[in-house]
Amino acid sequence: xxxxxxxxxxxxxxxxxxxxxxxxxxxxxxxxxxxxxxxxxxxxxxxxxxxxxxxxxxxxxxxxxxxxxxxxxxxxxxxxxxxxxxxxxxxxxxxxxxxxxxxxxxxxxxxxxxxxxxxxxxxxxxxxxxxxxxxxxxxxxxxxxxxxxxxxxxxxxxxxxxxxxxxxxxxxx
Numbered sequence: 001x002x003x004x005x006x007x008x009x010x011x012x013x014x015x016x017x018x019x020x021x022x023x024x025x026x027x028x029x030x031x032x033x034x035x036x037x038x039x040x041x042x043x044x045x046x047x048x049x050x051x052x053x054x055x056x057x058x059x060x061x062x063x064x065x066x067x068x069x070x071x072x073x074x075x076x077x078x079x080x081x082x083x084x085x086x087x088x089x090x091x092x093x094x095x096x097x098x099x100x101x102x103x104x105x106x107x108x109x110x111x112x113x114x115x116x117x118x119x120x121x122x123x124x125x126x127x128x129x130x131x132x133x134x135x136x137x138x139x140x141x142x143x144x145x146x147x148x149x150x151x152x153x154x155x156x157x158x159x160x161x162x163x164x165x166x167x168x169x170x171x172x173x
Contacts, residue, residue: 008108010063013051013076017064018044020073029097033133035155054080061115065095065108074099077112079125087123089116093136105139113143117171124171128164140167 013021022044024030031037038044054060062078075095082089091112093105116122129136131150141147145167153161 013062109143127167131163145169
């Protein structure tokens with residue numbers, strides 16, 4: 001577990017989190033701006049296997065975001081595509097809609113950044129955000145990420161092409 005920020009704590013995703021992960025990754029408002037979705041609890045096992053594979057292979061780590069007081073599940077945040085040779089990774093996150101606009105990502109993202117730079121010794125963290133998702137872009141900017149450019153019409157989603165904004169943060173230490 002990453003030390004609590006005060007209001008929130010991060011705990012590695014575990015098998016018993018599957019219903020919570022499904023709740024988020026099947027919610028229309030969450031998947032509107034997220035790369036994957038799972039219509040059934042059974043289908044969510046693919047995501048759970050992905051989390052396990054990241055941890056087992058050393059290529060990532062995802063955590064559930066929970067309130068410190070009540071341990072209520074709020075969402076998930078994590079690192080993937082860890083490349084130790086080039087000292088880089090990607091960060092991703094999502095929250096259940098009832099927890100949007102409460103400063104949660106602003107508060108927990110620095111803990112993940114510290115883990116990537118301090119514990120893992122990485123130099124670069126990257127994030128790709130759909131161009132029509134200004135809230136995630138704002139959270140990244142608040143944490144010090146720089147907008148590096150836009151990948152125009154680079155992915156196909158829901159029958160249309162979408163563009164992704166690329167953000168990055170470098171370890172200046």
